[in-house]
Amino acid sequence: MLVAFAAGAIVAWPVDSERPLRWAIFLGLLYIFFGFIGYQWAQQPSFRDRLAQLLGTVIMGISCLVGAAFALRRARSSRLDFLWYLSDNIWTALGLAPYAYFKARGDEKSRRRMLWGMARYYAYFGAVFIYDWRIGTMFVLVPLLCMNFINAITAWVQHAFCDPECPEDYFTNSVTVVDEVNFMNEGCHLCHHHRATLHWTEMPVHFERIRDRMREAGSLVFRDLDFMGLFLELTLFRRMDVLAEKLVPWEPMNHEQRLALLAKRTSLRTP
Numbered sequence: 001m002l003v004a005f006a007a008g009a010i011v012a013w014p015v016d017s018e019r020p021l022r023w024a025i026f027l028g029l030l031y032i033f034f035g036f037i038g039y040q041w042a043q044q045p046s047f048r049d050r051l052a053q054l055l056g057t058v059i060m061g062i063s064c065l066v067g068a069a070f071a072l073r074r075a076r077s078s079r080l081d082f083l084w085y086l087s088d089n090i091w092t093a094l095g096l097a098p099y100a101y102f103k104a105r106g107d108e109k110s111r112r113r114m115l116w117g118m119a120r121y122y123a124y125f126g127a128v129f130i131y132d133w134r135i136g137t138m139f140v141l142v143p144l145l146c147m148n149f150i151n152a153i154t155a156w157v158q159h160a161f162c163d164p165e166c167p168e169d170y171f172t173n174s175v176t177v178v179d180e181v182n183f184m185n186e187g188c189h190l191c192h193h194h195r196a197t198l199h200w201t202e203m204p205v206h207f208e209r210i211r212d213r214m215r216e217a218g219s220l221v222f223r224d225l226d227f228m229g230l231f232l233e234l235t236l237f238r239r240m241d242v243l244a245e246k247l248v249p250w251e252p253m254n255h256e257q258r259l260a261l262l263a264k265r266t267s268l269r270t271p
Contacts (some may be wrong), residue, residue, distance in 0.1 A: 190219060
C-alpha cells in the first residue's frame, strides 16, 4: 500500500498545467498499472484466490489514487475536488442519490419507479457476474464506470462558473457552449433548467426566446468549444487565456476584462 501510495504521488507530482503531456502520461501509467496487475492476479485458479487478489488490487489501486490526489492537492486543488466529485457521483449512477431525492420530496410515484428500475438493473448485474465475472467486468462494470466518468465531467463544467452574488440563479450559473457539432443540442444546457420537459430538438428555438434573459443575467457563452474541451481547458490545463478567447461576452470586453470575469466566476487564479 505504501509503495502504491508513493508511486501515485511521485508520478503525479510533476504534473503542471503548463505540461499537459505529463498529465496524459500520469493517466496512462495508472491504466497500465491497473491493467498489468489485474491481468496477472486474475490467473489464480480458485474463486477464493481470485477474490483475494482482486481485493488486493483494489486496495493498491486506491492507495495509488490517494497518493496521486495528495500530490495534486498540493499542486492544483481543483483537480482533487473533481476526484472527490467523481467518487461522489457514483451514487447517482447507481440510482441511490435520485432515490433518496424522490423520497425526501415525498414523490412516491418517482421513488417506486426508481426502486423498480434499480432492482432490475442490480438483478441483471448480478446474473451476468454469476455467469462469468470477466464478462461482467468488461461489459457491465466498465461501461458503468465510463458512464459515471462522462456524466461527472459534463455536470462538473455545466455549472462551473458560479456568480457569488447570485448563487441560486441558474441563468447566471449555467454554461452554454456553441460548437460545430452540438450532439442532441447538449450545448444549450440552460434550456433544460428553464423547461425541464423540453425535447432536445426544440432547444435551439427556445434558446433564442430566452436570449434576452441570458443577457440580463450575464450567462456565460463559449464558442468553438464542447463540454469535454471546457473540462480539459478549465480543470486539467487551467488555460484561462484560451477560455477568455472563446468567451462570447454580451457587452464589448477586452482580454483582461474577460479574464477578470472568469476569475470572478471561479476560484482559479489568472496570471
